Amino acid sequence: MAKYMLIMRGTDETTAAMMSTPFDEMLATMGRVNQEMIKAGVLVAAEGLDDPSQGVVVDLGGETPVVTDGPYGETKELFGGFWMLDVASKEEAVEWAKRLPGMPGAKCEIRRVPTIDEFPQDNEWIVAERAWRERTGQL
16 A cells, blocks of 8 residues: 545636535535545545635745745645545556546646655664654554
8 A cells, every 4th residue: 555645736716616616515525525535445634725815835945935925926726635545556546536526727636655664764864753653653
């Protein structure tokens, strides 16, 4: 098994469509998808994000970090939420992504999450992280 993150991305059009959908309908749609994942035993975590206008961006590209409040004028795609799945393959993650509700402009990016075992085990930072993961029940 491997962990894959399904990252929901959307545009201003996606956000507008989502905001015009009745909240109870949105909850029911997402609830059905989440329930399927729970029943299949693949869901590790899932979260949606607040309205982009409530966020900030910290630009780390210069000498000094620059903080900009949302909304973000030039943004073509925004990260709107995610599912973390524990599945057998990328192909299985793709099949789950195909079941997600669609909206105008919506896309789902799928990325594998490497395990701590894939990093050099003699590295001091990996040793410290492994200890933290063991202490918190993540390993």
